[in-house]
Amino acid sequence: MLRSSKVLSLTKNVVKNDCRPKSNLERLKERISNGPSLQEFIKSSDVVLTDDVEKWKDYDGKLKRNKGEDERLRLPPWLKTKIPTGKNFSRLKDQLRNLNLHTVCEEARCPNIGECWGGGEHGTTTATIMLLGDTCTRGCRFCAVKTSRAPPPPDPNEPVNTAAAIAEWGLDYIVLTSVDRDDLKDGGSNHFAETVRQIKKRNPNIMVECLVPDFQGDVEAVKVVVESQLDVYAHNIETVERLTPFVRDRRARYRQSLSTLKAAKSFNPELITKSSIMLGLGESDDEIQQTLHDLKEVGTDCITLGQYIQPTKRHLKVVEYVTPEKYKYWEEIGTEMGFLYVASGPLVRSSYKAGEFFIASILKNRKISKGV
Numbered sequence: 001m002l003r004s005s006k007v008l009s010l011t012k013n014v015v016k017n018d019c020r021p022k023s024n025l026e027r028l029k030e031r032i033s034n035g036p037s038l039q040e041f042i043k044s045s046d047v048v049l050t051d052d053v054e055k056w057k058d059y060d061g062k063l064k065r066n067k068g069e070d071e072r073l074r075l076p077p078w079l080k081t082k083i084p085t086g087k088n089f090s091r092l093k094d095q096l097r098n099l100n101l102h103t104v105c106e107e108a109r110c111p112n113i114g115e116c117w118g119g120g121e122h123g124t125t126t127a128t129i130m131l132l133g134d135t136c137t138r139g140c141r142f143c144a145v146k147t148s149r150a151p152p153p154p155d156p157n158e159p160v161n162t163a164a165a166i167a168e169w170g171l172d173y174i175v176l177t178s179v180d181r182d183d184l185k186d187g188g189s190n191h192f193a194e195t196v197r198q199i200k201k202r203n204p205n206i207m208v209e210c211l212v213p214d215f216q217g218d219v220e221a222v223k224v225v226v227e228s229q230l231d232v233y234a235h236n237i238e239t240v241e242r243l244t245p246f247v248r249d250r251r252a253r254y255r256q257s258l259s260t261l262k263a264a265k266s267f268n269p270e271l272i273t274k275s276s277i278m279l280g281l282g283e284s285d286d287e288i289q290q291t292l293h294d295l296k297e298v299g300t301d302c303i304t305l306g307q308y309i310q311p312t313k314r315h316l317k318v319v320e321y322v323t324p325e326k327y328k329y330w331e332e333i334g335t336e337m338g339f340l341y342v343a344s345g346p347l348v349r350s351s352y353k354a355g356e357f358f359i360a361s362i363l364k365n366r367k368i369s370k371g372v
Helices: 024-033 050-056 087-098 113-118 158-169 189-202 219-226 254-267 285-297 324-336 354-369
Strands: 129-131 173-178 207-211 232-234 272-279 302-307 341-344
Touching: 129 158, 129 189, 158 189, 173 189, 189 207, 189 219, 219 254, 254 272, 254 285, 272 285, 285 302, 285 324, 302 324, 324 341
Parallel strands: 129 173, 173 207, 207 232, 232 272, 272 302, 302 341
Antiparallel strands: none
16 A cells, blocks of 8 residues: 655644643644644546536446456446656656665555656645565566565665655655565564664654554564554555455464554554555455454554555456545544544545655644744
């Protein structure tokens, strides 16, 4: 799912009528509550929002395959995106190649790559750095990343190269993710931790989010990442429990994913935790609701919901294209359940357009602090 490194500026929150020092979680809640809604921060994209429903009422394709049907559904208009172009797109691609860095944006064929790399309305260039190479040891049926039982060994210089690139780009918020590396004893957790430390060494003010694998349920590996000084610990549940064995690799288990999110929170209760769900694979509303409940129960703070899009003919077919109205419904449900932040939309991915979202929030906070 999208996993985008976000370019944003952070500022201190204004403490009103309260002299108590605020925790990281309290400060983030305040920034988000004072920021724009999901509808505002994705308004420049090609996603058709609920109030634009008239624009796609003439769509004559099917939105859902019935049981026993095998045809591929035609892409609805709200999921069509522009071909990647532009100076920012080309510059970022060249820099990544020169440093031998990979992005999940490319490897997973994310539909938002043109907008995120191109900068969007506010010129905010976003991309996700993918650590530990571009070859995964697992073969999830929804993912386009290449797989192998024995991928090349990790680049020992990658943590330093990644940190150097981030320092050169002047980023204030970065998302690090990776392929699954079940061939490594620690699952790559120390590689993640060292990358975070190198980033913080160069700029301790950079906020770092790590979108990590499940480390085969190894809570000690989770602890290594949590203690690396990262700011957000993310792991995607991907789908509902019933569909997990059919959608994800057999080594990726629903309860195992929940246990790692719970462990991260137990090692640092102030740490922000995050997960993501793909829709359109045949899940029911009750199952989505249960998944949200399960994530909330293990202390997950932030949740994103987005549309599964079949990357190639070899991968799982889409069962249903969920409408923008339904995503709005799940956004409201998640908010009512008490999640710190809920992003729900057809083209939303794990960290879709979050850079612009936080920038807008911070600018608004600055105006408040100046009494504007």
